[in-house]
Amino acid sequence: MKRLSTVLYTTCLTGLLVACELPPRQHSGEKQTADIIRTSASTEVDPNEEYVMVTTAINMPMYVNHDQAAFKKWGAARGVKVSVLGPAEWDVPAQIETIEQVIATRPAGLLINGTDPGITQAINKAVAAGIPTVVYDSDIPGSRRHAFLGTDWYQIGQMQGEEMVKLIGGKGKIAYMGILGLTNMEQGFQGLLDVIKKYPEIEVVGKFDDKANVETAAKLTSDLLAAHPDLSGICGFDSNSGPGMALAVKEAGKAGKVKITTVDWEPEHLQLVQEGVIQMLAGQKRELFTWYGAQFLFDMVHSTNKLSANDAQIGITNIPHTINTGLIKITKENVGQFLKR
Amino acid sequence: MLKKLLQDRVYSLGITIALICLVASILFPANFPTFENVSQVMLNLSIDTIVAVGMMLLLISGAFDLSVGSVVAFSGGLAANLMYFHNLPVPLAILAGLSSAILIGWVNGYLIAYQGVNPMIQTLAMMGIVRGGALLVAGAGIQNLPYWYNAIGQSKLLGIQMPVWYMLLIVAILSFLVNKTVFFRRYYYIGGNEKAAHLSGIRVKQMKLYGFILSAALAGIAGILLSSRLGAAMSTLGRGMELRVITAVILGGASLSGGVGKIPGALLGAMFMGIIANIMVIARVSGLWQDIILGIILIFAVWLDLFVQKRSLHQNFFRPIWKKESSKELGKAELVE
């Protein structure tokens, strides 16, 4: 009796072990299996065709006013359904969960904000499920996404660095802040530092985490100004860095004396450039990310530009692989045009 | 009979979940009741549930731990850091991740139970400290973790990803232990009345220390699983998890004042929240609305439960039948003697 149960247990256990399937080994370079991308048979637009954008911090004004607005405008222009999903907070695991749940509902195409390399698995899952998948904003290099549109964050850092060098005349103390621990920001920091290190007379006094919070950014900046009264410039890397830094500099009565370069061009930022508190903005063309991103998805679904008899079957991607939408440099000279928009 | 079942949160919540699933299946027949969707929902809630099991035990004993979310990020981050930058073998890295979690739990438990530090302040402070630590070890995120490490969370059994199985295993083992061992049953006494527990010979401080260690260890396991499942360690993992988990656990029948709760309730609470979130994704509810709707549903669920409880409590309270019987029976007893 006892022996029988032992045998039973062993059989069950072995059975379970056999049933256990390991994840596919990742190969560098080209993927080994061609995923059958689901494409529409006709070139006609089906009004039920749905394109889903999954982001994080879905309520962030910059995302709402640029990314989401352009995406929705595109949906209306094409006559297809568009949905925007994702957590309200900056919560990458929640974004991943949303992507994975959306995959199960089989949308026509997925537009994903490349918030963190951690979303690689989720992107690959979508691709494996045969859903055209485009990443925007920051690239996820290890993933099998079909296309990427966005800005090179390293360039954002470089642009700020070069401008800052000019503004402070190649010498003095500078600091920079952003959200620490985010891959794209860290690339930006690197871009900045690589420029600055060519100028031995420039001293970097610190790297700070403003947690994407205006008050934190302002508090950090005023502390910095107190500790280094001779501070020459500050660079910001998230949407809220600029307004926070500007606030503190204004309050210290050093507007224009302490140079500020930062990212993004929300009305608030533009106003500060107009006032002369911020000297330069490194702006992204966010509208282009999502408009063209969605268009790429659409073109892939409808095989607008066929490269072979059946691109999907032989695993050929008939849309661009990587698009750099470039940067816009906003200074006091051209800010008026942006304010008028 | 039905009323009695409804009074048990595990059953009432189970029925609620079943009803919600039924409605969702009718509304979204193509998207909700599919194997792919359901296994996805389970996978998503598995990590929260593992943490919730530890939190349930703490809440039963009348305590709670706000640092679990940070521990999730730290244990996974530390393991990833050791493997990626120091080429430590996978098992050793996992061991290091888990040990760090246990150490954090020990510090929490020791300061709270033996030194009398307020648990709220202690675990809140620890939440910040450990989050900082996670930022140190995981930095901008660590990808390309060893294959066998990723295999832990990405393998599948019967088509379902492993974290779901681990979660079920942990729920099953702890449910069994909590029901079947004197050690774990003590937590109900401690949460019910700490003084009376002490006067009944239960080593309250020691048990509390173990509770914090266990909760942190489970958070550590969750951290390893999450980073392995994502194939990446991030310093932002588990952010906001503490409140989500406490909500799930209270939904699952625990009380902030302690003494009540069952381990399966942790799973059901997490399931409830996970399924609601899933339905909102399927229904394409915008993120702007998701938090609002979830909040309203939560309040409604708890209020409904309170309503059911109050009705039965009301009747018990104002029906002192046994008190009346008491005097009668006493009289009888007197006569017999």
Added chain:
Amino acid sequence: MMYLQLKGISKYFPGVKALEDIHMALQKGEVHAICGENGAGKSTLMNILTGNLQPDAGELLLNTQKIHLSGPMQAAKMGIAIVYQQLSLVDTLSVAENIFANSQPRNRWGFIQYSQLYEKTNQLLSRLGLHDLQAQTLVVDLSPGQKQMVEIAKALSKDPTILILDEPTASITERETQVLFTLIRQLKQEGKTIIYISHRMQEIFQIADRVTVLKDGKYQGTYQTSQVSVTELIRMMVGRNVVVEKYASSATSEQVLEVKNLSGKRFRNISFTLHAGEILGLAGLVGAGRTEIAQTIFGYLPRSSGEILVKGKPLTVSHPEEAIAAGIGYIPEERKSQGLFLEKSIVDNILAAKLTTAIEHGWYNPDKATNLAIMYKDKLRIVAPDVHQPTVYLSGGNQQKAVIAKWLMADPDVLLVDEPTHGIDVGAKAEIYALLRKLAEQGKAILLISSELPEILGLADRILVIREGKISGELMGQKATEEEIMALAAI
């Protein structure tokens, strides 16, 4: 002159008649006692008089005017105030702030005027003759008796004409009881009507002019205290005679517990021996240090010096777990806050001190636990529909029996029993007395702490009187009198 009249008051709850056709008339300037067992309907009646509950039938007449009480606020307006049994004071606030809770004197901007608050409080306290209370003292620093006085002062601050006292002596000492009675007599002189609810027969006869008896929600009659005897009253309450009779001693010469020069928090140099089969009484005023002695022997409080020997072996305890292992059990004074797990079932409560008894084949077995609980429930006649019933729903007597059952389960040789019949009705009291006596007969050594003199005189073989943390005398239980004990206990 009939002041407040109740005519045919009835109150029904789903499945039970809590009060049925109650007729009562209160006179101005009388002390009117209401007695009855727990569950007799006293609480429901009080809740109706204070407007917390509305009667389903019958009417209330105040000065021959029909009144309707919609809530405590309105009752207060009508001049009815109640002093609850459970203390309703906030420990961390001062006496003054407690008395004038929510009605502190304010200036025209709405800010509290503390000087006036303290002055008003001191005036009230001195008018009530409570000279040892100060307006600014924090309540946490007061004795239970003083707290009770603050509680009464709080009720009187609204200058009521009818004052309801619910078990006011439950947690206070004999001496404080006398202070309370002086106050009650003074209030009576002022023409106030006092409703006095109590279990204690002695007090009723000492203070009340008339007494009304309730049983199972029914009115049993109102009597002049001068024309009725204790025995008659008890018979009406419980339907049988209950007397604390002297029991035969079952003490042996076998020493089970020996305490030598034990000192600790609030007591010094305590020495005594406790024998198998003996009940040793610890008498004294509340706060004399008796509870501390028991809790130190039990390892709950630290000892500063001295020795404890159990069956000749020295015992060092730093945690109750060790005391239990050595065969000591402790039934605490505060049943609800220290003895019971109120939200937990009878099963869980009975098993608390010895969970391991429910282990079968290495695992905790809920069925075995239930069976054990049923066994003890029957053995101790705990009246409850179900052993899975949370103990919060049990009457005081049954709750206490559950606590005792917990310790019987652990089967100690020495049982330290602290105020075992605190707030328990007469019938259950008699049962607990019989139980303690039976345990002694079975050879258990019992240390009985009690502030009820008849109880200690009836049960104990020997009595140690504690005064201010020291033994002030030893009396033989069979011969001692209340006067002797009081003489040794009081300063």
